[in-house]
Amino acid sequence: CDGQSGILNQTELVNRLSKVCKINLKGSLNINLNPPNDFQLRSSLTSKYIDLWRASNSCSIFENETLAIIISYRDREKNLKNLLYNLIPFLERQRIRNYKIFIIEQQAAGPFNKGRLYNIAFNHLMRTYKPTCVTFHDVDLIPENDQNLYSCLSLTHHPLHMSTNIHFDKKSLYTTLYSFLVGGVLTMQPETFIRLNGYSNRYFNWGGEDDDMGLRFLSKDICVQRPTTGYYYATFHSIQTRNPNRFKLLFDATLRQDSDGLNNIDRLASIKNQYEYPLVTWITVEWIEQD
Numbered sequence: 001c002d003g004q005s006g007i008l009n010q011t012e013l014v015n016r017l018s019k020v021c022k023i024n025l026k027g028s029l030n031i032n033l034n035p036p037n038d039f040q041l042r043s044s045l046t047s048k049y050i051d052l053w054r055a056s057n058s059c060s061i062f063e064n065e066t067l068a069i070i071i072s073y074r075d076r077e078k079n080l081k082n083l084l085y086n087l088i089p090f091l092e093r094q095r096i097r098n099y100k101i102f103i104i105e106q107q108a109a110g111p112f113n114k115g116r117l118y119n120i121a122f123n124h125l126m127r128t129y130k131p132t133c134v135t136f137h138d139v140d141l142i143p144e145n146d147q148n149l150y151s152c153l154s155l156t157h158h159p160l161h162m163s164t165n166i167h168f169d170k171k172s173l174y175t176t177l178y179s180f181l182v183g184g185v186l187t188m189q190p191e192t193f194i195r196l197n198g199y200s201n202r203y204f205n206w207g208g209e210d211d212d213m214g215l216r217f218l219s220k221d222i223c224v225q226r227p228t229t230g231y232y233y234a235t236f237h238s239i240q241t242r243n244p245n246r247f248k249l250l251f252d253a254t255l256r257q258d259s260d261g262l263n264n265i266d267r268l269a270s271i272k273n274q275y276e277y278p279l280v281t282w283i284t285v286e287w288i289e290q291d
């Protein structure tokens with residue numbers, strides 16, 4: 001990507017962190033897919049585990065950044081538990097402390113709509129938490145390389161597609177599904193997300209909303225950065241219902257992008273409840289009609 005002069009890239013940031021804070025990020029990590037029985041989502045999001053994971057060294061290079069990690073969610077308790085059990089200590093290793101995880105749960109009946117959840121959450125956060133960096137995170141992807149920094153400090157207006165290499169079970173190799181892919185874990189500055197008009201609100205069930213976002217990048221001439229450390233483990237869940245209309249929607253997606261997204265989400269969806277925990281805010285979302 002052009003226009004990055006003066007900005008440290010991910011590797012340089014890792015080196016800086018290691019020099020300034022004397023932290024050795026080792027790269028590949030062993031993740032833990034068996035959280036102890038007493039790690040219960042709501043009750044463990046209080047202080048016990050957080051105290052356990054806190055590093056003694058509080059030095060950081062990310063103090064000026066406010067990160068929001070937005071996880072779209074419905075009925076995936078096991079995946080969410082595994083993600084949080086690994087992600088919170090992972091961020092602590094990177095000395096990223098000025099962050100909050102937002103679980104955006106669809107309470108609207110009917111098919112799942114990830115784009116709507118991300119859009120309504122983003123608008124809400126811009127009015128309340130005011131992040132300077134936003135990560136859109138699938139609930140089933142666990143980061144496996146601690147040099148893959150959850151930060152916008154290496155970005156200007158370029159988004160960072162963090163989940164570039166995924167493996168689906170213990171035996172399989174890592175795969176990059178296709179080079180255009182921007183789904184999974186995607187980080188960018190809020191200004192970039194606003195310029196893209198967010199995600200489309202029209203993709204229900206599985207597939208296509210991320211490719212629609214890829215088309216938004218293309219048509220706005222925004223190039224996507226991909227770290228060499230973007231290794232993730234995909235935790236198991238049952239097969240989701242595919243959206244039979246996704247290719248039809250993608251066909252004319254570019255024509256719709258300025259009228260379908262952040263600028264019409266407030267008419268389509270609303271926030272129902274918000275629950276606060278130390279590092280996590282749990283938000284429930286509802287809507288009435290499908291389209």
Ligand code: NGS
Pocket residue numbers: 177183184206207208209210211246247
């Ligand atoms: C593509 C889907 C994307 C999806 C990607 C990876 O085929 O939405 O697979 O999915 N695009 C369409 O269906 C048009 S994965 O195997 O990781 O679940 O993100």
